[in-house]
Amino acid sequence: MDEEELVEYFRAQMRKDPDMASAVAAIRTLLEFLKRDKGETILGLRENLTWATDCLTGVDSSVAVSSGGELFLRFISLTSLEHQDLSRCKKVMEERGELFLEKISMSRTKVAKLCHTFIKDGAKILTHSYSRVVLRVLEKAAAEKKRFSVYVTESQPDSAGRQMAEALRKLNVPVTVVLDAAVGYVLEKVDLVIVGAEGVVESGGIINKIGTYQMAVCSKAHNKPFYVVAESFKFVRLYPLNQQDVPDKFKYKADTLKTVQNLSEEHPIIDYTPPSLITLLFTDLGVLTPSAVSDELIKLYL
């Protein structure tokens, strides 16, 4: 499978199910790549998979694609590969790959099940931009017959918040779109803040759409709980200490990275929120405090 086929398969997966996380689509693509690979050695296979992950990061530069790919590779290799026959080894790896995919397809549901109990009846929730995990959580809470209303930020430059508002209106949830600049204004009215994450870093902090950091700072100032919902394949081996430390390859869209020379003129599309501002993280591994994240992260990557 060469680069073009790889990218085409990935794009087809994304088109087929727009509700799927881009990392899940990437992992499906890697599994397909594994099946079609004609390598002769296990080392060669691993190198090819790493190369394939890099290709996919070139298409979709979100943190989750990169972390998801790495976790996939580790998971399938985390088994006895002491067979004489390469095809037997490959078969074992494929089976583990399918298992991994199955586990992560269930992760959003697990997160929603954990999180919806924190939404009390009559709550006013603030969220940022468009997040499918947050949407799933709110769907579950609405299904449990809770009454709540949502404020969602418009989230420039792509106005993704409007998409979120549309989806929430379909669930008959009262929703108000607010300007990114109005977060401080609206925070005195809300009870809690729930955001998704594009990546969860080793310190327990998160990388998410630009605007999340100032929402977290203002929530802390107003003493409102700041909850993060993320699947475990988003855990990534990074330890940024401030905004500058986040690698450029995640800060800008993949197209921008390829075409633009002077990145300082571009608007970054993500920012880093330190763990001190986060109350709790809801993941499919359980409800974690930011400090528990590094333990879980190490277990995943061992």
Added chain:
Amino acid sequence: MDKELVEYFRAQMRKDPDMASAVAAIRTLLEFLKRDKGETILGLRENLTWATDCLTGVDSSVAVSSGGELFLRFISLTSLEHQDLSRCKKVMEERGELFLEKISMSRTKVAKLCHTFIKDGAKILTHSYSRVVLRVLEKAAAEKKRFSVYVTESQPDSAGRQMAEALRKLNVPVTVVLDAAVGYVLEKVDLVIVGAEGVVESGGIINKIGTYQMAVCSKAHNKPFYVVAESFKFVRLYPLNQQDVPDKFKYKADTLKTVQNLSEEHPIIDYTPPSLITLLFTDLGVLTPSAVSDELIKLYL
């Protein structure tokens, strides 16, 4: 009379786009005073108050309302014990001219006080389009200081881009950032300077939406948060939170007249409490937020 008033006000704004809307309003009130054919001083005062209300119906910013009230108080703050009404009017007109002259100089005074706080090599963050901040930065640039500016785009009217254009004309390196990127960019800047649409009794300010969260983030990053405002923007309000600011200031005048359900509208201003402000630069001097109420009382006595 209503239409003439509004027309004169609009003409003043068009003639000099660089003039604060409150100054245009005060010119209009002065003209109104000159043309007024009332018979009593009380009637005159009532007419002026009515005229101020008309103008707030055109431009709902806080400064127009406070500027009008301060104008009325200033011109009445004199002995009006003359027998002839026309003599009283003449005295009031003279005081009106004096007031207008004083406030036309206020931006220059503010710029003179503030530019020394901008050190060479400073990175400044500002919000939306403010003519006072622009004047301050012009003065600093004229003093041959090198600095660069980050300005927020400031939705929904993208006024920040206008600010960026004006700064580029001064050859100041400027970067437009998203409203959502304020927290991201704050670790890079040295200080934050914003204008104000109104300064309230507590020493807090009312300004374009987004100022409050910029102030909270500045506090979190320990960066100084400076406000530049002329003294006619001091207003007799004491909001305790965002809700307390009267609706008539929160939305544009057109929106207030046409829309029924205001909760669907985006408010265009927010309130920044005094605890987040480092210093206020006004034509009355450099004030801490707690000193503002003293100065405010002196103005309105």
